[in-house]
Amino acid sequence: MRTVDLIHRKRDGDELSPEEIVYLVEGYTREEIPDYQMSAFLMAVCFTGMTEREITALTNCMLHSGATIDLSSVPGVKVDKHSTGGVGDKTSLIAAPLAAATGVVVPMISGRALGHTGGTLDKLESIPGFRTNLTIDEFQEQLKQLGLAFMGQTPEVAPADGKLYSLRDVTATIESIPLIASSIMSKKLAEGLDGIVLDVKCGTGAFMKKQMDARRLAQAMVTIGRRMDKRIQALITDMNQPLGYAIGNALEVMEASQTLQNAGPVDLTRLSLELAARMIYLGKAAKTLEEAREMAQARLLDGSGYRKFKEVIKTQGGDPRVLDKFELLPNALGAREITSPRAGFVTAIDAEDIGRASAMIGAGRSKKDDVVDPAVGVILEVKVGQRVDAGGVLARLYYTKETGLDEAAGLIEDAFHISSSAGEERALILEVIG
Numbered sequence: 001m002r003t004v005d006l007i008h009r010k011r012d013g014d015e016l017s018p019e020e021i022v023y024l025v026e027g028y029t030r031e032e033i034p035d036y037q038m039s040a041f042l043m044a045v046c047f048t049g050m051t052e053r054e055i056t057a058l059t060n061c062m063l064h065s066g067a068t069i070d071l072s073s074v075p076g077v078k079v080d081k082h083s084t085g086g087v088g089d090k091t092s093l094i095a096a097p098l099a100a101a102t103g104v105v106v107p108m109i110s111g112r113a114l115g116h117t118g119g120t121l122d123k124l125e126s127i128p129g130f131r132t133n134l135t136i137d138e139f140q141e142q143l144k145q146l147g148l149a150f151m152g153q154t155p156e157v158a159p160a161d162g163k164l165y166s167l168r169d170v171t172a173t174i175e176s177i178p179l180i181a182s183s184i185m186s187k188k189l190a191e192g193l194d195g196i197v198l199d200v201k202c203g204t205g206a207f208m209k210k211q212m213d214a215r216r217l218a219q220a221m222v223t224i225g226r227r228m229d230k231r232i233q234a235l236i237t238d239m240n241q242p243l244g245y246a247i248g249n250a251l252e253v254m255e256a257s258q259t260l261q262n263a264g265p266v267d268l269t270r271l272s273l274e275l276a277a278r279m280i281y282l283g284k285a286a287k288t289l290e291e292a293r294e295m296a297q298a299r300l301l302d303g304s305g306y307r308k309f310k311e312v313i314k315t316q317g318g319d320p321r322v323l324d325k326f327e328l329l330p331n332a333l334g335a336r337e338i339t340s341p342r343a344g345f346v347t348a349i350d351a352e353d354i355g356r357a358s359a360m361i362g363a364g365r366s367k368k369d370d371v372v373d374p375a376v377g378v379i380l381e382v383k384v385g386q387r388v389d390a391g392g393v394l395a396r397l398y399y400t401k402e403t404g405l406d407e408a409a410g411l412i413e414d415a416f417h418i419s420s421s422a423g424e425e426r427a428l429i430l431e432v433i434g
């Protein structure tokens, strides 16, 4: 087999066999295939796509390139939830405890903030003392005891994906549906799960700006999961404005706590309940989706999801009192109001701009090794559909350093679209795949 011939065939739109995909991925991981040939192959995939058989082979190969987590000693059905990345998306902190409170086992392996999107690990680490670097033994033990544990991705899981992702990042080959689907699923399938609920974000603040692309990505991931005998469903959800009002790590923990006490924003509560219901259903704790929805709602109303989150925080070394006493969380020193230049209705809030602004003042990262400031972020004062007066507050920016503040404030102001008439109401859950 010659690498150049495989690149040639892919460039011309031919299907490669599973053996040929393995040859490329293993050869690249062992450093026998150079970056320039792999880059050419990835670019060919960007232009010509991949068949289902190719995507499955690529996922399988990356999944088996490193360690997989064996959760067979943990009793119960194991279901995780994965979001393709959004702004203000703290649903994992809400849906996971709600699902775990019904008896579903939730092994949550999460990522960090990158670019304009937030990451569950950074949010959790804003809780003083919270440890996300659990060993696999600690992870298994906590799952047995509490049915929920949060940890970060270890470098031993799917190393081929790590190497390919770094190359894609610098060769403009991230935005390919087969490559994104296989990358996400190889890591998720290495976790020893029985089921997975995917939240594929769609809109200005998401990877996938168009619903058609979000649908194709969701379908590709659901197909991979099914081929590997997993119970899997994907929701396509709107990211044309941030979810909830809070963007920034400690600020999002506060909002998650309010939501678990049934005092959260309507959109965040609605999506978290639906994700929890799907986890409960795939986790076989309910016979029908309707029953699963009732169970999720009941765990919200009786506070058992909230108590589950507290137990998890305590077990992972954090101070559970932060969920009631927000002053125990890192607090920003300064606040700046962003006001509306005119009266009217908010018709859109560009989630990417809001995410970029909060990253700019330290809530996120532009490079993998940037350090995040847990205290800083943005609180929206209005959402799409609401009316504002001229000079009314649109958002507050919470900061600890002045660096980048003016630019961030400008971005936030530009993110708000104000019009004389209210636009059409947009659905939050756009589609369900699987």
Ligand code: URA
Residues within 6 Å of the ligand: 165, 174, 179, 180, 181, 183, 184
């Ligand atoms: N997230 C991933 O893990 N991989 C991708 O390719 C894109 C987003």
